[in-house]
Structure formats: C-alpha cells, structure tokens
Amino acid sequence: MCWAIILLSFFSTQQPDEMGYLLKNIPDVPVRTAESSLQPLSSWYSQKPMILTLAYSRCPGVCSPYVLQIRDQLAMQSIAEDKFQMVVLSFDSTDNAQTLSKLAGYSKVNPPPSNWTFAVLPTESREELAASLGLKWKKLGELYDHNSLLLLVSTEGKILQRVEGLPSNDQWNRLFREITHEFVPVYSTLGENIWTSCFRYDPASGTWRMNWGLLLILIPSVATVCILLILQTIIRVGATKKIANTKPIISHDPV
Amino acid sequence: MNTFDKKSTLLWLLTVLVVFLVAIAFGLTMRMEQAEITEIGPLNFYILMTSHGLLMAGVWFVAGMAGIQFILSRYVEVPRWGSVFAYVCTVLGVVVLLISTLLAKFHAGWYFLYPLPFYAKGTEHGLLLFMIALTILGVGWLMWSLVMLASILKKYSIAQALAWHHIAGKDGPAVSPFILISFVSLIGVTACILAAVVLLVLYYLEFLQNGGMTSDPLLMKNLTFFFGHTLVNEMLYLGLAVLYELFPRMAGKPDYKTSWYVGISWNATLLIVLFAYFHHLYMDFAQPVAFQYIGQIMSWFAPLPAAVVTIFSVLTTVYRSNMKWSLASLLYFFGVMFWAIGGVGAILDAVIANNFVLHNTQWVPAHFHTYNLLGNVFFSLAFTSWFADEIGEKKIAPGLVKVIFSLLVVGGVGFVLAFYLGGALSVPRRVDMYNEIVSEGITLAKLAVVCASLYLVGMIIYTIDFTRRCAGQLFS
C-alpha cells in the first residue's frame, strides 16, 4: 500500500517545461531603446551572453520586486560588467527606458551599470517572442496578467537557461557559472511517457528522487542467477530420474 | 579427438581469421583517413568504425568461445547443436551487420549509444537492420553459453564449479582452473548478453512506437556499458581459461591446480567485472555518486585477482622450464605481458581525476587495443597455433614463426604506441580529420598506418599458413 502511494506520487508529479525551451533560438526581434530607434535584440546578445527578463513598469504585482531582486543578485556577484549584458524588456508599449529604469530602482543620481539596457517590445513582435520564450500574458483591462521569466541567452541566440519565477540560489549559481564559461551539467527532465526513467524531479521541493527505472540495471544479473539455479535444478531432477529408472538397486540384495 | 570437435573448431577458427583480416582492413582504412592518405569522408569513416568495432568484438568473442568448447568437450559432453546454432547465427548476424553498415549506412558506433542511432542522418533502415543483426548474434551466443554452462553443471554443482570447496579446503571433485574460469566467464557472458536483450527490447519498443515512447538515456547508457564493457572483459577471460589448460603443458610442467587463492581470485573477478563498467559513466553527472565510487574501486580491483595470479603463474611456469618456444607459447607469454601493459593503461584512465583529461582521447583506443590486439588476439592465436600443431599434417617452418611473430609484435606495438602518444597529446578519438590544434594526430596516424600494415601482413601470412596446414582436414 505504502509502495503504491509512493509509486503513484512519482507519476503524478508535474514536470516543469523549462527543458523544452533549452538550446532553442530566440527570434531576433527589433526593440525600442532610450534613443527610441529600433534595434535588433541581437545587438545585445551577439557579443556576450545576455540575461533577459520581461516586465512592465505599471505592474501592480510582481514586476518591481522581481527586477529589484535581479539587480541585487547581480550586484552581489563579482562578475565584471563586460562579461554579460543585462536587458529588461517590457511588453507594454506605453513603457519607455526611463519608466523601466525607475522600476529597477535607478535614477539620474544612481544610474544603472553600463551593461544594463532597458527596452520596449513593439506590439507586432510580442506574440512571436512570447511564444519562443514561453511568456504567458493576458490583458486585464489596462494591466497584464503574466508570468515572470529570467533567461540566459547565448551569443548564438540560444536559450541556455530559463527560470520561471524567482530563481533559487542553485539556479543563480548555475546562471553565473554559465556566464563565466564553467561547465554546467543539465539532466533533462524526462516526460511522462518515459516509464523507464532513473529519476523523478519533484518541482515542489526542487529535488531529484531515484525512480524504479534504475532497478532495470539489476535485471541482467538477477536473471542470470535465476537461470543458473533453474539449469542446476533441471539437471539434478533429470539425473535422479535416470538413476531411479535404472533397474538393479544393490542395497536390496542380500549379500 | 572426435571429428566433430575437430572440424567445427577448425571452421570457427578459419572464419575468425578471415573476418579478422577484413576488420583489420577497415581499421587500416580509418587510420589512413586520419593520416589524410585517403579521402573517404566522415560518413564512410563512421560506417567503417561501426563495422570494425562490432566485428572485432564479435570475432574474438567467438574465437574464445570456440576454444572453450574444444577444451570443455575433453571434460564433459557438450551438445553439438550449441556450437552449430551459434555458428549459423554468427555468420548470418555478420552478414546482416555488414548490410546494415556498408549498404544501409548505419554508423552510430559499435555500441550505438542511445539516443544517437535515432538521430543518424543518411541512413534509412540502418538502425532496424543493425538491431536485427544484434538480435541474431545475441540469441546465438546466449544459447551457446547456456549450453556450455549446462554441460558444466551436469558434472559439477554451481558451488563446485565455482571451486568453493577448494577455497574452504573441503573435499570434493577436483575442479581445474579451466573449468572454474570458463564457468565464471560464461556467467558473465550470459549476464552481459541479457543486458543487451533488455537494451534491445527498449530500442525495439521505441522504434515500433515511432517516438511514442522514449527511454531514459542514463538507463540506456548503463545497460549499454554493462553489455559492452563486460563482453569485452569476459572474452579475454575465455582466452585465459584455455591458457590455464594449455600453457603448463607447453612448458612441460604439471597442470595448474585450483588452489584457494586461484579460487578466491576468480570468484572475486566474477563480481568485480559486473561493476567495473561504471567507469564508463564518470562524466555522467546524473549517475548516483555512489555508483561512481563503486566504479572507481571496482576498476582498481578488477585486474588484481585475475591478472596478478595469471602473471605470477605464467612467470613461474616459464622459470626453469624446458619450454620449447613455439608460436603458441610465444603468443601466450607475450600476450599476458601486453595484457598487463594494457591493463595499466586502462587503470590510469579509470581513475576519475585522470578521466577528466583522458576521456574520449585516443588514450582509450590505445589501452583497449593493447589488451585486445596484443593480448586477447594473441591468446586466441596461441590456441589456434596449438590447434594447428595438433591436427595439421604439416609443421610450421621455424623461420616463419620468427617472421610472423616479429611482424605482429613490431606492428602491434607501433600501432598502439601511436594511439598512446595521441592520447597524451589530447588527440580526440572517433574523429576522421584532425584540425590544426591537434595536427600531431595526422603524423601519428601515418606511423600507425605503417605499423598496422606490418601487423596485417603478419596476419595474412599466418592465415595462409594455417589454411595450408589445416584446411584439408575440413573435408577429410
């Protein structure tokens, strides 16, 4: 019973779909910056990796604390400013660089670091980019309902990391290691149709658990032992039958 | 010696020699491509690499099995159909394999690491044909090893065949090292073929459901190396079992006995071999860490019992003996020494810290070619030579022994040396062309081409001479 529940819980876990986006190319859409000219997104990621987040400044919800959190995390790192590009992109066409800069807590007296850029996504490109990044948004009157995303984009325009919501310490670490070109291992979250999986990911706790797929490794050895025992038994039984069938049984003969 | 044993063994050996020549030619062509002498292109390179790897593993595995079958039939009655069935399956399997690679262009490497085969370009039915080839080979070999295991069990119980009574110092039938080692190796062979069965079933399922089902790459890799690593290990032990039987007699010394330490060492080997394959997954960070430690420890211990006892036995046998150095005894003696050298190369690579540097460099083909080309192949050729001396009408010319032996040793050593140097210089393995960063690879490949050609010439002479001396017996 206990085992059944444990097994069931393995299968009912929800898989986050972060893996599905990895290594996919993002569209090189034009965006508007402070200079109000349209510039392709690749102008930021083509030279160095780009950390990208999407937000809008009128947001009554998570955007402000989200961007502030990113700012603080980046400030705490000792990674040089010229190693990566930080882009805060708004999907609200009423935004501009100043409003976004304010959202991140910067002002004239406290300007953002040189590798920060604030830009606005034109309405025409919104669908395309949102689809490729997995940004879900819905207009609610004047405001937007949306998820918060943090992405790391390679110089080839591929998504290297994608985090929904606030990154955990682990996720920050992976992101920074990727920027400094350290090896960042990724074990892909396997879909539900993989019943042989060795591990299951538990999104609630963010941990991995061993799954029974790992047990399949034991089959060959266990089967071999069984086969040996069966062979021996068959041969023994066959041999005793033979002896039983051969006639003269000496012990009965009086000597 | 009954005629069936003689003829079937002869047929096996002739087949092995011919396929070996073909497989060497494939290997030589790969080296020529790396040396920029030929220009066959990457697709053809990987087609040859896949064929070469599986042919070599297969051919020396069956050579070991044929040797075991021949000697085993001196102890117990071994049903003939096992060998016949395995022969038919082997020939059929090799034909389908060559169709899958040469014609259908399957080229995902001999152990077809998941999920690569499903992504291979330029091949339509290659994967299916390759899987069919493996299935035929697997069924034939599994049956053969079960038949031989059953034959041993007719005379000895499992505990006796594992020499437990010798270890415990209790009474019981005398179990020769040959029986013990054969039994241990055949168990390992059965286990690794069963791993291939599980692997193939998962492949077939995915294939038939056309992507509807996928497997966990980590599980697949574990199964793949359980199969691949273990098979390659066990086939060497098959050769050793025969060595234990024949070598002391060649030296005019009494037969080896199964002492308690021989018993313990081969029982340990039985277990250790099954876990050592974890060292192929050092770079797989998703593998449970405990497995990595087990892999490390088992890889260190793997060669100890079997190798130390064997080297010790062989050296003491040769010491103060009346050894008449024939081609067979030369090949046995040097085969053991090269096996030891290859083993050291392997252990160096199996140390996790070193593996970070050596992983997938030519160090890997360097060590496994050492104990295959100069170890396992030598064991089986020694058996072949001994067999030819037993049944052949004509004797081998003494001059020819020197020529063949020198060609094999000089060619073989030079060939693996090029791989070792390549590994030390970080030349990657499984690459058909080297760019300027590792341009030393090209020079080394040229050296290897010369040496491999020497080895090939040696093998051609050997095969012609063997055929001349023995082939007539096939039809007598």
Ligand code: HEM
């Ligand atoms: C003179 C004889 C031989 C030659 C010229 C030769 C040549 C080669 C070459 C060039 C490679 C590819 C190396 C690379 O990765 O860059 C290779 C791989 C390999 N060889 Fe040989 N070899 C010979 C003998 C053998 C023998 C005796 C065995 C086994 C009993 C063997 C088993 C293999 C295997 C398993 C591979 C790996 C294939 C793969 O990566 O999928 N070879 N050989």
Ligand SMILES: [Cu+2]
């Ligand atoms: Cu291995």
